[in-house]
Amino acid sequence: MSELWYELEPFLQQGTLGLVNGAFYAILSLGLAVIFGMLNVVNFAHGAQFMLGAFVAWMLLNWAGIGYWGALVLAPLLVGLLGVVIERTMIARLYKLDHLYGLLLTFGLALIIEGTMRNAFGSSGLPYQVPEAFRIPPVDLGYMLMPAYRFWIVVVSLVVCLGTWYAIEKTKLGSYLRAAVERPQLVQAFGINVPLMMTATYGAGVALAAFAGVLAAPVYSVNPAMGANFIIIVFAVVVIGGMGSILGSIVTGYILGVIEGFTRVFYPEASATVVFVIMAIVLLVRPTGLFGRA
Amino acid sequence: MLHVRGLEAWYGESHVLHGVNLEVAEGEVVTLLGRNGAGKSTTIKAIMGVLDSRKGSIRFQGTETIALPPDRIARLGIAWCPEERGIFASLTVKENLLLPPVIAPGGVALDRIYALFPNLKERLSSQGTKLSGGEQQMLAIARIMRTGAKLLLLDEPTEGLAPVIIQQIGRTIRALKEAGLTVLLVEQNFRFAQRLADRHYVMEDGRIVDMIPAAGLEANMDRLHAYLGV
Numbered sequence: 001m002s003e004l005w006y007e008l009e010p011f012l013q014q015g016t017l018g019l020v021n022g023a024f025y026a027i028l029s030l031g032l033a034v035i036f037g038m039l040n041v042v043n044f045a046h047g048a049q050f051m052l053g054a055f056v057a058w059m060l061l062n063w064a065g066i067g068y069w070g071a072l073v074l075a076p077l078l079v080g081l082l083g084v085v086i087e088r089t090m091i092a093r094l095y096k097l098d099h100l101y102g103l104l105l106t107f108g109l110a111l112i113i114e115g116t117m118r119n120a121f122g123s124s125g126l127p128y129q130v131p132e133a134f135r136i137p138p139v140d141l142g143y144m145l146m147p148a149y150r151f152w153i154v155v156v157s158l159v160v161c162l163g164t165w166y167a168i169e170k171t172k173l174g175s176y177l178r179a180a181v182e183r184p185q186l187v188q189a190f191g192i193n194v195p196l197m198m199t200a201t202y203g204a205g206v207a208l209a210a211f212a213g214v215l216a217a218p219v220y221s222v223n224p225a226m227g228a229n230f231i232i233i234v235f236a237v238v239v240i241g242g243m244g245s246i247l248g249s250i251v252t253g254y255i256l257g258v259i260e261g262f263t264r265v266f267y268p269e270a271s272a273t274v275v276f277v278i279m280a281i282v283l284l285v286r287p288t289g290l291f292g293r294a
Numbered sequence: 295m296l297h298v299r300g301l302e303a304w305y306g307e308s309h310v311l312h313g314v315n316l317e318v319a320e321g322e323v324v325t326l327l328g329r330n331g332a333g334k335s336t337t338i339k340a341i342m343g344v345l346d347s348r349k350g351s352i353r354f355q356g357t358e359t360i361a362l363p364p365d366r367i368a369r370l371g372i373a374w375c376p377e378e379r380g381i382f383a384s385l386t387v388k389e390n391l392l393l394p395p396v397i398a399p400g401g402v403a404l405d406r407i408y409a410l411f412p413n414l415k416e417r418l419s420s421q422g423t424k425l426s427g428g429e430q431q432m433l434a435i436a437r438i439m440r441t442g443a444k445l446l447l448l449d450e451p452t453e454g455l456a457p458v459i460i461q462q463i464g465r466t467i468r469a470l471k472e473a474g475l476t477v478l479l480v481e482q483n484f485r486f487a488q489r490l491a492d493r494h495y496v497m498e499d500g501r502i503v504d505m506i507p508a509a510g511l512e513a514n515m516d517r518l519h520a521y522l523g524v
């Protein structure tokens with residue numbers, strides 16, 4: 001028993017810590033999946049919008065004296081609003097064209113946003129303290145002590161992901177969204193303002209990214225590259241889960257975080273690349289992704 | 295109620311409607327007959343506003359709709375049951391049924407809909423596309439009866455269905471007419487159309503080429519057969 005436990009414990013510990021990264025993968029890939037499902041746009045600016053969420057939290061704190069809890073609400077609203085403007089003025093013009101144009105546009109936007117932030121704030125990173133409420137002893141999970149703020153990240157991400165899933169799969173508004181993903185024209189012919197829904201969906205997806213950015217601010221340094229680092233892995237997560245599947249993107253996000261954690265135990269050098277290895281295998285075996293429909 | 299004048303429509307470069315003229319009065323059931331590819335579905339889609347490119351005039355209860363988006367047209371009181379039925383796979387039967395928002399009072403109550411289509415009531419929690427073809431057609435009609443729309447555009451509701459189901463759909467359309475609704479019905483099944491309609495328009499190559507009132511039908515049977523090629 002104790003022999004076996006000795007072997008297993010590091011896996012359990014690293015797997016649990018992996019859930020923290022998994023929480024970000026899940027929220028970010030969920031937002032990408034929702035946007036892709038409704039707009040047919042691969043939102044390459046997602047990482048930049050995540051980073052903006054963290055920066056807005058920093059600005060709110062340092063320029064307006066608004067702390068973490070206020071930022072958790074305000075930053076997603078402000079960045080989501082920017083998303084609404086971007087959709088109305090730019091993305092909406094591309095719906096009739098190939099996917100590729102939306103991807104190129106949002107990629108360009110990502111570069112502009114990141115470049116602007118780098119000019120304004122430098123690339124070294126700004127500090128953001130762990131909020132007061134979490135400067136408490138770590139949570140005792142029995143097999144490890146988990147810093148309270150990291151524990152909070154996992155919990156709140158689960159709530160947000162499951163809440164979003166519920167809203168889409170089980171509510172009336174969600175039924176409009178699912179229907180519009182299938183046949184936007186018919187839904188509009190029923191009297192529903194589908195263009196407005198698309199704007200709102202993009203805004204909501206962007207707000208999710210910004211929310212994740214605020215969550216990340218106290219654990220990663222707030223810097224212009226933080227989104228770019230994350231988003232590459234998140235795109236791999238989306239490919240593995242299957243583009244456009246809501247539940248698939250959530251589950252895959254957490255699982256890949258955990259797998260990264262495991263990898264850190266038996267072969268730490270590979271922990272940064274294991275996601276891409278899995279992506280390659282999934283693409284070969286099941287090109288539509290684990291949860292994707294053909 | 296509905297006045298279509300000089301309606302033209304395109305799919306990309308291809309010019310499909312060449313000046314369609316038709317009228318539907320309140321409370322009428324009017325059919326659009328014609329061979330495959332004559333432009334019947336395109337006419338319906340143009341009225342609903344779901345074509346990218348159309349020109350001419352479509353007035354509904356005095357409002358010009360040619361430049362309006364489909365959601366605004368729907369809110370004026372026009373509802374569409376498309377030829378491919380358009381049942382949503384990611385929605386349950388009940389969600390499909392309740393999807394179109396009520397746009398005006400006076401729609402058919404849910405109880406009455408369940409009485410007309412008992413099969414639907416038994417399968418409310420099934421996935422929409424798990425229904426049989428006939429049930430899907432009933433669902434597609436049922437969901438637009440609830441909304442209070444005054445003009446229903448039904449595109450080949452009997453296509454590919456068994457005779458009992460065709461009868462059930464016939465009864466439904468008659469009930470809608472008795473309730474004072476107006477119906478523009480595209481049909482290939484001429485026997486079916488004959489029993490329901492007040493007037494028949496005949497389409498050929500993107501134009502209305504004839505209009506035959508129900509009363510004049512027997513006398514004009516040869517003419518109609520020539521149009522339809524039956």
Ligand SMILES: Nc1ncnc2c1ncn2[C@@H]1O[C@H](COP(=O)(O)OP(=O)(O)O)[C@@H](O)[C@H]1O
Nearest residue numbers: 305308310328329330331332333334335336337
């Ligand atoms: N989505 C489309 N794209 C291009 N051409 C189309 C499309 N739908 C229909 N057409 C063409 O438009 C013409 C009229 O079609 P339609 O209105 O569907 O005829 P009907 O309903 O009378 O059978 C046909 O020649 C058809 O091939």
Ligand SMILES: [Mg+2]
Nearest residue numbers: 334335336377
């Ligand atoms: Mg047709």
